[in-house]
Amino acid sequence: MQHKPATLETLQEYQESPLVSRFFCRTCGAHVFAQSKSSGRYFVASGVLVAADTPAVHSIQHWKAGDTGDGGLSAYLPGWPSTDISCRLQAPSGSPESSETGGDAMQKRPVESSDSLQGQNNLQARCHCGGIDFFITPPDASSTQAWSQWSDLLIPFNSGYADLDNKADVKWFLRQGNTKYLAGTCACASCRLHSGFPIQVWAFIPKSNIFNADGSSLTFGHGTMRQYKSSPGVYREFCDHCGATVFWHNDGRPTVIDVSAGLIRGKHARSEELLDWATGRVSFAEMAVQKDLVKLLEEGLQQYAKQH
Template sequence: MARPIACLCRQVAQEVQLDPSIDETVFNLCHCNACRTATGLLFSSYYALYGSSPNLSGLREYHQPDQITRYFCGTCGTHVFAHNTSTRQYFVAAGVFSNHSPPIRSIRHWRASDTKDGGLSIFLPGDTDDSSCLLQGFSTNRERDLSLEDDAQDSQRNDGRIPARCYCGGVEFYVTAPDKTSSEATSPWADLLVPYYSGSSANPDDVKWWLCAGNTKYLAGTCACTSCRVGSGFPIQEWAFIPKSNLFNADGSPLAFGVGTMQQYESSPEVYREFCNCCGANVFWHCKERPLLIDVSVGLLRANSGARAEGLLHWHRDRVSFAEMGQQTLVQRLEAGLSGRESRE
């Protein structure tokens, strides 16, 4: 069956056919270091394609040293395809289906051990395979992933700053712990806390909802909205809500959009997304309505504690943002795991 796919800006749109020899009801999530830092998310997810190369026109390509090539839209940053040049297998990102996305009956986690804390796998019970990256199948390349892990440990600062860096290193910044400037931002309520369908998101009391644990941590959560799904190329986006005053370029200067390989896309009027135009990593979401509070893609953070960076982030477990828009089987399982009704933690 041919399935239509499209990126966020729809400059890349075509039909693809999944490999019928592979069980498409198994939802594969890869948590390896390469997938996290090349996408900016806590996991990637792909389906194997049937036949020869898909139409790659309009896509930028990034070649990893482990025989994996990733293809993303050069305008909006959506991850669309990946290719294992050794096996010649092409894959399509799981979040780009316009409709007729495959049903999910079971979940398999790949390389969750790379996260050190389990990442989001602890909230989504399933089978595990730590032999390789999903895109490499059973052909391992452990040496490259360990080098990424060592980079993360070496760059962790003793002063509490957490470095953030995409796979290629073209986007690099760091996050500081909350301080007195962290409460200077103002923002409507996030859908994560107050669902937009339930009423107004207005915050007349100016509650600093992004500060948690006695103002020592930032709020983080998951999002299943259509824009984040298609914009990243994957079904679940993880965001940390961090004041701009606590974000700094790698050289210590205040955060500036467009530094290095960072590219901006206006996904809707006065709403902006940044991504790396070299490796395709998703980086930021921000808007004119709340310019001093930035959504940071959590997969870029390189905390010694693990992928969830729980020394700095407080994960909201009561809701997946815009759950009503997402793949319902996946969202329901994730919400059950987050709430503790079905967790391996």
């Protein structure tokens, strides 16, 4: 878009760098627009578009894929242009403005965390502005005490499976001999409208393995965290400063929390030292608006699994 959206004043602006601003809903955290200051163009988060306004997928480009270390989700979308091109939100490489964008400003902020969480195999999770900062510890004895009904990621809710409530108490969220946590992709309408994007990535973590940066047990509402009740008994947290999606949880299974995997700071983007990614399907794929994109992702996930 070359013109300023009429609804911009109703959104929260977050200036992530001198030349990039993002705009998100103050109530639920959904990202709606981003603006490149160098070009003046506005970009629309496709997850907020209704089906009639959503264009078909003709090609896919992965911006700054090299920064991920492992390709991130681009590894699951083979056969499409994957050149490590510059992000279109930023100024063109080599231009005077590009040197002003700097790196991730959040990375320059000192991390204040408990000594008890340092020097271990814990992973930090942090939003872009640093207002939400917590740690995830590897699975331990407490992890096996958590319970959750089955995730649609593994057993579709429309499958007719008799034990969706997981009365057998299968610890499906623990993987690789209880050394990793399950992570995967979701295309449900609620996640799409909450984040503003057609695909949301979640890691399923027992609450006992999530700690505030000071070493205390996880506290909802800590720092810049804001809660949005997306449906009865269902809660979503986001950062009210930068708009980052943070958690999903509900009253029915309070001991397992969905953590937005993009916040986790592993060795590479997919944090595979602690996360085991589901490749069988995209959760709630049938609810997707951009069905062509989700179909490509599911095919890519399954192809990736065969090759690895």
